[in-house]
Amino acid sequence: MDVSELLDGLNDAQREAVGSPPCSQLILAGAGSGKTRVLVHRIAWLLRVEQVSPFSVLAVTFTNKAAAEMRGRTEQLLRGQSNGMWIGTFHSLAHRLLRAHHQEAGLPQAFQILDSDDQIRLIRRLIKAMGLDEKKWPAKQGAWFINGNKDEGLRPQNIDHYDDPTTKTWLQIYEAYQQACDRAGLVDFAELLLRAHELWLKNATLLRHYRDRFRHILVDEFQDTNSIQYAWIRILAGDTSHVTIVGDDDQSIYGWRGAKVENIQKFLDEFPGAKMIRLEQNYRSTATILKAANAVIENNTGRLGKELWTDGSDGEPISVYEAYNELDEANYIVNQLQQWQQQGNALVDAAILYRSNAQSRVLEGAFINSGMKYRIYGGVRFFERQEIKDAMSYLRLISNRRDDAAFERIVNTPTRGIGETSLEKVRLNAREQGCSMWQSAVMMVEQKLLTGRASSSVAKFVDLIDFLSDELAEKALYEKVDVSMRHSGLLAMYQAEKGEKGQTRVENLEELVSAAKDFVLDEDEQDMSELDSFLSHAALEAGESQADEFDDAVQLMTMHAAKGLEFPLVFVPGVEEGMFPSMQSGEDPERLEEERRLCYVAMTRAMKKLVICHAETRRLYGKESYNRPSRFIREIPADLIENVKLKTTVQKPTMQNRFHQESERFDASGFHLGQRVNHTKFGDGTVTNYEGSGAQTRIQVHFDDVGSKWLVVTYARLTALG
Numbered sequence: 088m089d090v091s092e093l094l095d096g097l098n099d100a101q102r103e104a105v106g107s108p109p110c111s112q113l114i115l116a117g118a119g120s121g122k123t124r125v126l127v128h129r130i131a132w133l134l135r136v137e138q139v140s141p142f143s144v145l146a147v148t149f150t151n152k153a154a155a156e157m158r159g160r161t162e163q164l165l166r167g168q169s170n171g172m173w174i175g176t177f178h179s180l181a182h183r184l185l186r187a188h189h190q191e192a193g194l195p196q197a198f199q200i201l202d203s204d205d206q207i208r209l210i211r212r213l214i215k216a217m218g219l220d221e222k223k224w225p226a227k228q229g230a231w232f233i234n235g236n237k238d239e240g241l242r243p244q245n246i247d248h249y250d251d252p253t254t255k256t257w258l259q260i261y262e263a264y265q266q267a268c269d270r271a272g273l274v275d276f277a278e279l280l281l282r283a284h285e286l287w288l289k290n291a292t293l294l295r296h297y298r299d300r301f302r303h304i305l306v307d308e309f310q311d312t313n314s315i316q317y318a319w320i321r322i323l324a325g326d327t328s329h330v331t332i333v334g335d336d337d338q339s340i341y342g343w344r345g346a347k348v349e350n351i352q353k354f355l356d357e358f359p360g361a362k363m364i365r366l367e368q369n370y371r372s373t374a375t376i377l378k379a380a381n382a383v384i385e386n387n388t389g390r391l392g393k394e395l396w397t398d399g400s401d402g403e404p405i406s407v408y409e410a411y412n413e414l415d416e417a418n419y420i421v422n423q424l425q426q427w428q429q430q431g432n433a434l435v436d437a438a439i440l441y442r443s444n445a446q447s448r449v450l451e452g453a454f455i456n457s458g459m460k461y462r463i464y465g466g467v468r469f470f471e472r473q474e475i476k477d478a479m480s481y482l483r484l485i486s487n488r489r490d491d492a493a494f495e496r497i498v499n500t501p502t503r504g505i506g507e508t509s510l511e512k513v514r515l516n517a518r519e520q521g522c523s524m525w526q527s528a529v530m531m532v533e534q535k536l537l538t539g540r541a542s543s544s545v546a547k548f549v550d551l552i553d554f555l556s557d558e559l560a561e562k563a564l565y566e567k568v569d570v571s572m573r574h575s576g577l578l579a580m581y582q583a584e585k586g587e588k589g590q591t592r593v594e595n596l597e598e599l600v601s602a603a604k605d606f607v608l609d610e611d612e613q614d615m616s617e618l619d620s621f622l623s624h625a626a627l628e629a630g631e632s633q634a635d636e637f638d639d640a641v642q643l644m645t646m647h648a649a650k651g652l653e654f655p656l657v658f659v660p661g662v663e664e665g666m667f668p669s670m671q672s673g674e675d676p677e678r679l680e681e682e683r684r685l686c687y688v689a690m691t692r693a694m695k696k697l698v699i700c701h702a703e704t705r706r707l708y709g710k711e712s713y714n715r716p717s718r719f720i721r722e723i724p725a726d727l728i729e730n731v732k733l734k735t736t737v738q739k740p741t742m743q744n745r746f747h748q749e750s751e752r753f754d755a756s757g758f759h760l761g762q763r764v765n766h767t768k769f770g771d772g773t774v775t776n777y778e779g780s781g782a783q784t785r786i787q788v789h790f791d792d793v794g795s796k797w798l799v800v801t802y803a804r805l806t807a808l809g
């Protein structure tokens with residue numbers, strides 16, 4: 088057998104990691120040093136050379152996208168199927184386990200996943216039902232408390248409240264929430280992991296079975312595992328399995344969500360035989376990018392310490408663009424991308440990585456204006472869109488009547504004349520009876536506990552769901568989706584919604600039918616109903632694969648979502664104090680260091696060219712702020728930077744250039760962003776924004792006395808000052 092291709096194209100340290108006999112290993116190395124590549128080759132090596140059965144391999148990665156890639160690349164190296172291997176995220180693997188052993192885990196067969204949005208809604212309702220003031224007890228904070236404790240493996244009874252009244256109340260909320268979830272057969276993301284862990288703690292036979300099976304466990308991005316994830320791997324491995332972990336302490340960016348970089352040290356303590364391998368050559372980035380990233384991360388303390396070098400060329404300097412405001416920044420990026428395209432490059436090779444999702448809106452605006460294609464990872468993802476969640480809720484309720492979150496979402500969507508008062512009665516009754524909303528509704532109709540109109544509306548809703556579930560029992564999955572959205576009136580409701588938005592929603596619903604048509608059960612899920620499997624996939628994979636996957640489009644995502652990925656051209660907008668590092672982290676040394684690691688992650692995604700932008704003023708969340716460039720820019724050695732200070736200019740339409748719009752760019756007689764101007768009525772001000780072109784150009788001026796106004800340049804009779 089020719090296995091040389093498994094080692095060809097690897098350096099010595101990488102070969103050692105890939106080709107050693109089965110053992111536990113820690114591969115600790117910086118960004119772009121080939122950790123993920125080693126992991127994939129290692130799996131292939133175990134299967135092809137060590138003749139390990141694919142059934143004995145469990146591999147964990149960070150996103151579904153990475154998991155799909157890992158499976159694809161392994162199959163390529165194996166020239167065939169990797170059937171039997173478990174590859175996935177912690178969440179998807181835990182989910183798989185719970186599906187297979189729902190009884191042992193104390194879950195109903197049709198249990199559903201509660202996503203974070205629904206989780207917050209449920210908590211909000213419970214807080215209200217407990218008679219607490221929502222302002223003092225925000226649902227989001229409740230979710231934080233609950234998830235944070237679950238990530239540490241803590242149930243309410245394990246948490247000490249030290250007689251602190253605040254903690255006591257949060258605990259009560261946690262308890263009420265857990266009861267509601269258990270009653271409804273709902274499992275949130277953190278619960279997936281906690282239950283999967285408890286399943287093994289409680290069930291020795293099951294644990295033994297899986298321990299015997301998974302003799303080879305491999306974990307990518309190990310620096311971002313939290314306590315429960317570590318515990319889950321630890322108990323599964325026991326003393327017999329070989330565990331390979333791969334990580335980089337400098338890329339630990341989920342501390343805020345409970346990730347523990349200390350798990351690396353813990354691993355070394357608990358697997359004393361583990362081999363430690365360091366990779367030091369970076370194959371991803373130019374020397375310039377690498378030097379810059381190294382210089383930034385050096386400002387952190389307590390690092391495990393790694394040196395990265397490359398024998399690649401210096402490449403281009405890092406561009407730092409000083410924008411006037413966020414619109415100027417977006418326009419600049421679009422311009423640069425147009426040039427990139429003109430040079431014969433593909434858009435898909437470029438990415439924009441931002442600190443916060445809210446930054447994408449302005450960028451999207453600029454892309455739409457210019458007609459350039461873009462794809463957002465993570466924003467409002469397909470399966471998280473309102474209309475999709477509505478449609479899925481019908482399916483969820485058809486599959487599981489106890490799903491209160493689904494019930495709440497659709498009982499009056501489209502409107503059926505079931506008011507908040509009646510619903511409140513149904514809720515109250517459900518609480519008193521300790522039953523689901525559905526049961527409570529049925530009971531109240533039967534016992535005539537609701538007023539006439541509400542009662543008949545609720546009865547109709549109950550009949551509708553019962554009818555759908557009978558009618559659709561034998562139908563194909565896509566028909567279930569199609570018929571339920573038509574019959575329930577959901578489709579008609581969105582068809583009646585006017586304008587672009589309504590149309591997009593209808594298109595999305597149609598897309599959902601196609602998604603159902605394309606859906607195939609995984610080989611290991613054959614014992615599950617197609618519908619349940621579809622619902623879980625939707626919740627777990629929300630949007631990671633998008634409809635327009637094959638279009639050439641710029642990729643937009645948060646820095647967090649970019650982990651493990653690489654792109655020839657990377658833009659990082661909004662690198663300002665208060666944005667990045669964020670306002671809250673500026674003062675707190677630990678959080679500041681996590682922001683710096685995030686900066687390191689963002690910079691090291693770039694292969695050839697890195698462009699950093701900052702704006703003098705920025706409007707975000709409806710507020711205007713004036714920010715200094717981020718300290719992270721100052722931490723980059725000046726000789727690696729090329730400063731760009733091209734302010735985008737606004738075209739001033741004159742009678743002449745209405746007909747020759749392209750011909751006249753701004754010159755000394757026109758306006759540009761930041762320009763001081765005078766208006767006969769409003770006085771002096773500064774140009775802060777513009778949109779449109781030619782005679783339609785509108786500019787926004789912030790007047791010293793009367794604040795911001797939008798003006799059509801042609802009519803505004805503005806004069807330039809200075």
Ligand SMILES: Nc1ncnc2c1ncn2[C@@H]1O[C@H](COP(=O)(O)OP(=O)(O)OP(=O)(O)O)[C@@H](O)[C@H]1O
Nearest residue numbers: 096097098117118119120121122123124370371651
């Ligand atoms: N020995 C090698 N020769 C040539 N290219 C390599 C080698 N090792 C890795 N690469 C390439 O370098 C790039 C980075 O590799 P990889 O993504 O595995 O790094 P990583 O350490 O996992 O990075 P990150 O920390 O960002 O996850 C990839 O394009 C990979 O194909």
Ligand SMILES: [Mg+2]
Nearest residue numbers: 122123124651
């Ligand atoms: Mg990687």
